Amino acid sequence: MFQPWLIRWGFCLLIVMLAAGCAHTSSSPTPAAGQSNASGNANPNPFEAGKEERVILGDLGHGLVNPDRDENGDMRPLRYNGGELTIPYAVNASGKAKNVGFLVFIDGIPQPYKMNTTDTSYAYAHVGVGAG
Numbered sequence: 001m002f003q004p005w006l007i008r009w010g011f012c013l014l015i016v017m018l019a020a021g022c023a024h025t026s027s028s029p030t031p032a033a034g035q036s037n038a039s040g041n042a043n044p045n046p047f048e049a050g051k052e053e054r055v056i057l058g059d060l061g062h063g064l065v066n067p068d069r070d071e072n073g074d075m076r077p078l079r080y081n082g083g084e085l086t087i088p089y090a091v092n093a094s095g096k097a098k099n100v101g102f103l104v105f106i107d108g109i110p111q112p113y114k115m116n117t118t119d120t121s122y123a124y125a126h127v128g129v130g131a132g
Helices: 004-021
Strands: 058-064 089-095 104-106 109-111
Antiparallel strands (some): 058 089
16 A cells, blocks of 8 residues: 555645646746836836826716704604605816716605705706806
8 A cells, every 4th residue: 555655745745736737827927116127217106107187077076965964863764744845955177178967766656846046947967067
C-alpha cells in the first residue's frame, strides 16, 4: 500500500500545480503607481484623473413643508379626511440639470395632481420645476 507521507506529498504537489495553472501571466507587466511604463509615461493616479473635466449638473432638494411631528421628533402620517388632499411640498432645484418632474402614485396607481404655483389643470407629471 501507499505510505501516508507519499499521499500527503502527492496531494500537496497537486494543489501547487493547480494553483500555478490558474496564475495569470502577462507579457506586458503593469507598472506600480508612480512608476514609469515602457513608453516612459508615469502612471496617473486614477482618483485625480479627470478633475478638470468634472461638472456638477445640479442640486435637488424636496420634501414636506413644516411636517407635523410627534414628541419624539418623528414625522406623523398625513391625515386624509375626504375630498381633495392638499400636501404642502417644496422642491428646490439649481444648476444645469434643474428641469425635473414628479409622478405621484397611490397604491401603485399614478395620480394626477396640480401645483399651487401654476394655473394649470391636473396632470400626471409637471416638468420644469426649476427656473429655466
